[in-house]
Amino acid sequence: MENLIQQSQKFKDLHREAAKYINLNPLQRGGILSDAARKIINEWADGYSVCDYCDGCLDLIKKPPVEDFVHDKLPKFLGTDAARVTNGAREGKFAVIHSLCEKGDTVLFDSNAHYSSFVAAERVGAKVVTVPNSEYPEFKIDEDFYAEKIEEIKKETKKYPKLALLTYPDGNYGNLADAKKVGNICHGYLVHLLLNGAYSVGRMPVNAKKLNADFVVGSGHKSMAASGPVGVLGTTSEYEDILFRKSAKHKIKEIELLGCTSRGLPIITLMASFPHVLERIKRWDSEVANARWFLNKMSEIPGTKPLGVQPTEHDLNFIETPAFYEISKKHKKRGYFLQKELKARGIVGIKPGLTKFFKLSTYLLTMDEIKTAADAFYEIYEKYGDLLE
């Protein structure tokens, strides 16, 4: 025990180096707390803080006003009849798949789906069929393939898939398929649609009803300026009693949520940041314009081009940079040179070792910061220009 105590002293003093840099990691850009949330973290950071006045249901807590947030504001925001707070988008997806599917059932995903969608299906024991993308360079999902795949599944399994999922946008290319069209197609076969809005809900306007989605998940830490882990999950009145079904023995507890989910700072920061999130969504167009400006600037580096559907409609983008790849082949630090050079210029968030392709986001960066980032890439290209010859 004394040994363990001694060896654990280091955990007392953990600092976050990345906080001092311009962070281009798409994971991090939408989760930065609003000022309103940051102001109250000290008050709410202890353990179970929100549960002081709980009567047994997290979503019915009146003080702080969780009930009003979950049962009034959140469904309005998501365009759903009912909503809950979850431990994250992936936990929401698992809850939906687990509610609708038995082991052995088939679900249909876009092939750009996040790994956690596949893992959620695997945890349920559901078989996943994917709608192909157009491959390099657009990786576009053709909505009509949903019909084709649904019919294929019917032919092979004698049953329609239990659920279709669309990643909106996907987390690699920031592609936004036409969700409304996918929803229409699915509904034509009476297949339910789950929209994974981990990178859209809280960044851009998303209304599940208008997009023909029966279920929608969002991520608090990814895109709603909340302290992780936290997500949102919404559905229609049609599926509410299935998804949020209650325990037979403990009548007020919702089974898929294991009684309650985000019991602490995550839900409070989600709530405190909500007004900020609503405001920033109104400025979505300028975020997209900034991303386009950045991509355009990057294309001054010979060979560099954005992948995914162009012009981009999202702040998350995947860039092909053959020049950096060529440099990495000759640089003594290999692929790690790029990360090191960027860091020296105040920039982090590109996955270590990657040079040929990488994803990044300019979300909520100021134009000065975006310019600093673009200039940094160009400077690095220029610095090692001789290695390219």
Add this chain to the structure above:
Amino acid sequence: MENLIQQSQKFKDLHREAAKYINLNPLQRGGILSDAARKIINEWADGYSVCDYCDGCLDLIKKPPVEDFVHDKLPKFLGTDAARVTNGAREGKFAVIHSLCEKGDTVLFDSNAHYSSFVAAERVGAKVVTVPNSEYPEFKIDEDFYAEKIEEIKKETKKYPKLALLTYPDGNYGNLADAKKVGNICHGYLVHLLLNGAYSVGRMPVNAKKLNADFVVGSGHKSMAASGPVGVLGTTSEYEDILFRKSAKHKIKEIELLGCTSRGLPIITLMASFPHVLERIKRWDSEVANARWFLNKMSEIPGTKPLGVQPTEHDLNFIETPAFYEISKKHKKRGYFLQKELKARGIVGIKPGLTKFFKLSTYLLTMDEIKTAADAFYEIYEKYGDLLE
């Protein structure tokens, strides 16, 4: 949209009233952050903070030293071969039951088990049989009944239960059954034992191996001075590959954890508080002594007595207070008078409306605070003494 923005402004300014009071709510006492954790929350509160340098596995992150914590310190602490961080004790229990059981399988719980254990089994579709307690006033679990119930299950279903669970201690009476004995009995039938240590891991010494447990869960927000939601889950090398089995498609992702769990402040505060937690466990005996002092003091109020096995061996206790119940019958605020009177004396955490029985905890309160609390109850009893006649 403008309406929603206007109606949501109130979420910007959420304060935690209870933070200013002596809080006797057992849920809250063990989750108060350590100084080391509190110091760094501002640095780590953003979204996905710990994932700056993630290569795809939360538990393998080197900076901050999550890997060292999860794969070295935590298993040593829990007395297990392997461990992971989860979104909470309930999520850990679900992962264990879901890994071991098919729909329709039977599991055996102590009848004092937390509601979330029952709901976790219900989510899996497992049938729960319970080991009875001795009922009022001790509500004691007789370990030998585990054998009896296992044989009953075998007789009825032709199979042994897939899992046994012991709540250690339970969350109502703070009863600590002899886990080692339960483990021995279960292992005699080759039944695995899951120990729910939500109220013990982080408060008192718990070593899964020594207690004959194959699985153990703990709660970061309940008992490890961490910001919720977060828990710990440990197991032996025998079950590690079952519980933490990996995805077929996404080879490094663990299915039951949906790839990753506590991605943010919860895991960082769990780590930062770990040295403090190790230290406080050494002082467990004095916490039990304080609880006994408090219960003894409370018994000066006529009729008052602690329920559960006595003398108590835990800080969480359930008290019967017939005097307050009698007062409530005549008081114009009915059962709510007690909460109101306590609050006027700087004390919160007794469930609103309860007077006949309620649970509370003195964990980590100073003797002065404990005395203040005991005096407050006595003063309230004296104040309304005339209503008792």
